[in-house]
Amino acid sequence: MSGNVLRVALIACAASVAFAGELSGVSLREQATVEGKALVLNGMGVRKAYGIAKVYVAGLYLEAKSSDSAEILGSDSTKRIELRFVRDVGRQDIVKAWTEGFEKNAGAALASLQDRLDTLNRAMLDLKEKDSLAFSSLPGKGVVVEVNGKVAATIPGADFAKVLFAIWLGPEPPNAALKEGLLGRR
Numbered sequence: 124m125s126g127n128v129l130r131v132a133l134i135a136c137a138a139s140v141a142f143a144g145e146l147s148g149v150s151l152r153e154q155a156t157v158e159g160k161a162l163v164l165n166g167m168g169v170r171k172a173y174g175i176a177k178v179y180v181a182g183l184y185l186e187a188k189s190s191d192s193a194e195i196l197g198s199d200s201t202k203r204i205e206l207r208f209v210r211d212v213g214r215q216d217i218v219k220a221w222t223e224g225f226e227k228n229a230g231a232a233l234a235s236l237q238d239r240l241d242t243l244n245r246a247m248l249d250l251k252e253k254d255s256l257a258f259s260s261l262p263g264k265g266v267v268v269e270v271n272g273k274v275a276a277t278i279p280g281a282d283f284a285k286v287l288f289a290i291w292l293g294p295e296p297p298n299a300a301l302k303e304g305l306l307g308r309r
Contacts, residue, residue: 151205157184168300195306225240243287262281264277265277266284
């Protein structure tokens with residue numbers, strides 16, 4: 124019996140090390156490795172539609188923790204955002220969200236980013252509860268888009284990466300609590 128208790132205790136300890144955050148029933152790892160680089164979970168937030176309906180839980184991974192959105196967006200370091208969906212979302216709604224996010228954050232650069240935004244939108248699928256999207260910004264390479272753990276697109280340009288991450292970290296995030304959570308302020 125005591126051997127079983129010890130095994131359970133060890134498993135619980137391992138689980139607490141492997142998963143740093145839990146929010147709305149979604150657990151995210153403490154670290155993510157992107158092209159051999161270890162990133163740490165900076166924070167987590169919930170995307171709500173219409174202020175009430177939970178859409179996804181997001182986790183922001185950085186090389187070093189930061190609560191300064193301008194610093195994060197201005198940095199040419201590796202970063203990653205993971206989205207875990209807590210409800211089904213159709214492709215059209217996802218495409219609409221990316222398009223609106225770029226319109227709010229790209230300013231005059233929107234026209235020069237449109238082809239790459241189109242590439243992002245073509246990579247989108249209908250997403251079900253528990254599905255995932257991840258965006259990894261890699262210096263000199265661009266943004267690697269993963270849908271359910273599989274690479275769906277690689278989109279070049281630091282300018283594209285900055286606007287994409289500004290959707291969550293810029294002046295007009297989908298909801299303020301999401302941004303605050305990603306910045307580790309909650």
